[in-house]
Amino acid sequence: MPHFPSAGQANDAQESEVAHTLRIRVKTRRRRYLEQNGDYFDSPSLELADPLLYDRMIRRFQSAAEREADGREKGYSGMLEADLMRSEAKIEALNHPDPNSPLIYRRDASGAITAVEQDEEDRPKTKEEGLSKWREYVEMRFLRGEDQDFDYKVVDEDERYDDLDWDRREREENYFEQEEAEFVGEGEKKGETGVQDY
Secondary structure (H helix, E strand, O other): OOOOOOHHHHHHHHHHHHHHHHHHHHHHHHHHHHHHOHHHHHOHHHHHHOHHHHHHHOHHHOOHHHHHHHHHHHHHHHHHHHHHHHHHHHHHHHHOOOOOOOEEEEEOOOOOEEEEEOOHHHOOOOHHHHHHHHHHHHHHHHHOOOOOOOOOHHHHOOHHHOOHHHHHHHHHHHHHHHOOOOOOOOOOOOOOOOOOOO
């Protein structure tokens, strides 16, 4: 005997589909926002998102002149905050190691906290590779909605960031999924087919 979903199951499936569509729409809007606002990646406050990763991907490749310019841009209080956050993050990583982190933190003979790569393959070799990995991390963090200093409502509710091609395809797929299948000429042929022969 065929199983037909109950009204509650059908509603749950529809709600799940609607929620899935909304999540995709929000992610699409956020991605398009980043595409149109590349200066988001240049914000000095992004260093604080993950100070240890920033140190590993960006700071280690900066020259003394670049660090000095970076410091002037942040100002004294910004530099102090970044150094403090980095120090606290190192102590946290030392006391509570993250098994998924690419780095292991240890104290050296002088008592300084140093990082050791778990996998040398993960370590960026060039400034460009480090910047690329950093941007990828920041982008994924933004798409997940984890930037606590950003007002996502401004993007998530703005139709200007919609991917209109995706919306059109989604509506078409929903339309065709809801259509009932009709087969013309099912069974034995009877009478005229409606096709004229010349």
